[in-house]
Amino acid sequence: MRIGEWSLRAAVALLLTLPTVRGAAADALRPNIVYIVVDDLGFADTGFQGSDIATPALDALAAEGAELTDFYVQPMCTPTRAALMTGRYPLRYGLQSGVIPGAGRYGLPADEYTLPQMLRDAGYRTAMVGKWHLGHADPAQWPMQRGFDSFYGALVGEIDHFEKAAHGVPDWYRGNEPLAEEGYDNVLLGQEAVRVISAHDGAEPLFLYLAFTAPHTPYQAPQEYLDRHADIADPNRRAYAAMISVVDDAVAEVVAALDAKGMRDNTLILFHSDNGGVTNALFAGDTKVDGGLPASNAPLREGKGTLYEGGTKVAALASWPGHVVPGQHAGLIHVVDMFPTLAALAGGDTGASLPLDGMDVWPVIAEGAPSPRHEIVYNVDPVAGAVRRGDWKLVWQAALPPRIELFNLADDPAEARNLAAGFPALTADLQARVIALAAAMTPPQLLMEAIRLTFYAPPEAGDISDLAPAAD
Numbered sequence: 001m002r003i004g005e006w007s008l009r010a011a012v013a014l015l016l017t018l019p020t021v022r023g024a025a026a027d028a029l030r031p032n033i034v035y036i037v038v039d040d041l042g043f044a045d046t047g048f049q050g051s052d053i054a055t056p057a058l059d060a061l062a063a064e065g066a067e068l069t070d071f072y073v074q075p076m077c078t079p080t081r082a083a084l085m086t087g088r089y090p091l092r093y094g095l096q097s098g099v100i101p102g103a104g105r106y107g108l109p110a111d112e113y114t115l116p117q118m119l120r121d122a123g124y125r126t127a128m129v130g131k132w133h134l135g136h137a138d139p140a141q142w143p144m145q146r147g148f149d150s151f152y153g154a155l156v157g158e159i160d161h162f163e164k165a166a167h168g169v170p171d172w173y174r175g176n177e178p179l180a181e182e183g184y185d186n187v188l189l190g191q192e193a194v195r196v197i198s199a200h201d202g203a204e205p206l207f208l209y210l211a212f213t214a215p216h217t218p219y220q221a222p223q224e225y226l227d228r229h230a231d232i233a234d235p236n237r238r239a240y241a242a243m244i245s246v247v248d249d250a251v252a253e254v255v256a257a258l259d260a261k262g263m264r265d266n267t268l269i270l271f272h273s274d275n276g277g278v279t280n281a282l283f284a285g286d287t288k289v290d291g292g293l294p295a296s297n298a299p300l301r302e303g304k305g306t307l308y309e310g311g312t313k314v315a316a317l318a319s320w321p322g323h324v325v326p327g328q329h330a331g332l333i334h335v336v337d338m339f340p341t342l343a344a345l346a347g348g349d350t351g352a353s354l355p356l357d358g359m360d361v362w363p364v365i366a367e368g369a370p371s372p373r374h375e376i377v378y379n380v381d382p383v384a385g386a387v388r389r390g391d392w393k394l395v396w397q398a399a400l401p402p403r404i405e406l407f408n409l410a411d412d413p414a415e416a417r418n419l420a421a422g423f424p425a426l427t428a429d430l431q432a433r434v435i436a437l438a439a440a441m442t443p444p445q446l447l448m449e450a451i452r453l454t455f456y457a458p459p460e461a462g463d464i465s466d467l468a469p470a471a472d
Helices: 003-029 056-064 077-086 115-121 185-199 223-228 235-260 335-346 362-367 424-440 445-456
Strands: 032-038 066-068 125-131 150-154 206-211 267-273 316-319 327-329 375-380 384-389 392-397 403-408
Touching: 032 077, 032 235, 032 335, 056 235, 056 267, 056 316, 066 362, 077 115, 077 335, 115 125, 115 206, 115 335, 125 185, 150 185, 185 206, 185 235, 223 235, 235 267, 267 335, 327 362, 335 362, 375 424, 384 424, 392 424, 403 424
Parallel strands: 032 206, 032 267, 066 327, 125 150, 125 206
Antiparallel strands: 066 316, 267 316, 375 384, 384 392, 392 403
């Protein structure tokens, strides 16, 4: 064989192997993903946000990774979780109002292609540990029927953290089966997350969605954690701080498990709250709270359940050694962006999704690059709407009595100065955007359910337990 002929054949053979080599390299770079969501955490209530509540594990992740300083979610639990799972604003499918109540029969629509479905289709092992709150009345709505290979946790919203029950009804599952188990829910969730990591065989990348129920009401914690914060005089703040410490300890154990398994260097850890901390008792949940509400969203205005920054801008971080440049990364990110961002990292295909509202923001997360996002839709429902364009934000309370507010968030992050009267054209333009979104939205499923419960499914005399709402 001539040297030239051999060289040609060798070159052809090499070219034929390149797709396999490239594929193997891509697989090697696809990270494991541990996505941590906490429940009703105040914007200012972590150490890396300056709190007096110590969160050393979270602080370490923030120090070695990125603090995402402009990370937005929906004002309440169910809508945020739906936005994460779909990459689409909840107004697209009727989950924009309130949360799914205990008596609610509805959930995330079956035609929505979910984040775990996409990642599983991309070759990931998918596990969920924690709070679902995207449908509980029909097993078809449950996590393992929506893309997760395994599930451990609660289906509805607020549960007693020791009894693991909502309105006296047990709400604790492994897979699709009820589970009776002693212990404090958030400690158990941390232990389960460690088990999932420790048992992972490494043949495929792991997606672990870890959704704590803390620090949502009722404000409860194991005595050892309450004792850790004995210097806090206010009992609600002490219990709230203790709940955050439970979460932080669990995060430390998760990171240690990743290290022990040799997975840490190729694992992306993401962390944020589902909404701002509670500052109005209307949104505190079913449990009666005596005394003051302990969460702090300083310096932001108001909190959970509102369209102001305190309800929608949350503490967030991302950590992946060698892939996320440490520092504070500014740039608009909305929780809907996580679907396409993770799809791109995982080699996933979003073609099965309905039209996405999210966009790939990995350069923002990884490098602090400018965001491709110039608009945030905070929410739109029949009574109110809010949108941001650049630094300008409109909050429109359309229900009587109506109120229109315009803020420049660059100059006024606390939303203290209403500039609507001074910028009538801009105000009208942003109102037109809200109207256009409202014209295209799906009617809120909560409203439809309220009509059903009011007019078509009245309770028997003396029994109203099935009408008790499940707070998120």
